[in-house]
Amino acid sequence: MSEAERDAGQFAYEGLDRVIHERARLGVLTSLIAHPKGLAFGDLRRLCQLTDGNLSRHLQVLQEAGLVDVAKSFERNRPQTMCHITAQGRSRYLDYLAVLEQVVRDAAAAVKANPAAAPLSDLAPA
């Protein structure tokens, strides 16, 4: 059995849930984990530097997956959209985070073990 056969799937990272892993949604969920009382749409947009349209689209994906709650209300007679992470969202985010930490550990170990890993061919292309 070759090394690669023994380690089949070592770098598959199936736990990197695609709903959460997408860059903008990862930012949105990390913002909401850091603000458990919820964030107004405008604050979330600024923290993640997304456009209105982009944030709306990603919130819809997260809401359909049951990871966030979006509630419209009135604040001083003005309509306000508040976003919260759900209990399920928090739980799935924690599972995702454990896999992300494994990626970082694998990567840091590989980089440390191979400090001069660049093949010579990059330095002097044929």
Add this chain to the structure above:
Amino acid sequence: MSEAERDAGQFAYEGLDRVIHERARLGVLTSLIAHPKGLAFGDLRRLCQLTDGNLSRHLQVLQEAGLVDVAKSFERNRPQTMCHITAQGRSRYLDYLAVLEQVVRDAAAAVKANPAAAPLSDLAPA
């Protein structure tokens, strides 16, 4: 100035290079960082648990971005495809890794600061 204005872009994570962040490509690059002498196509496929078609497609994206090198050769008279990470690939991977480590730190800090963050509404839906 509100807290959200002060922290504008705090969770934008623009350094999460989309070419690298995609789950399968992240696995491919981490495999290649860990194997600086290169990996045969079949070994890479097993390590990342990808189909032939998927691995080919992701290698093409990485090759077009200059992050990997794909070379066809003959090993004991049989054609063999060898994959290497390039110097540019290693450098961009290291930049990406620094941002990923920041995400993990932000997330771990947020989770630790809010251990019971789930809103009551999840436990007893209206």
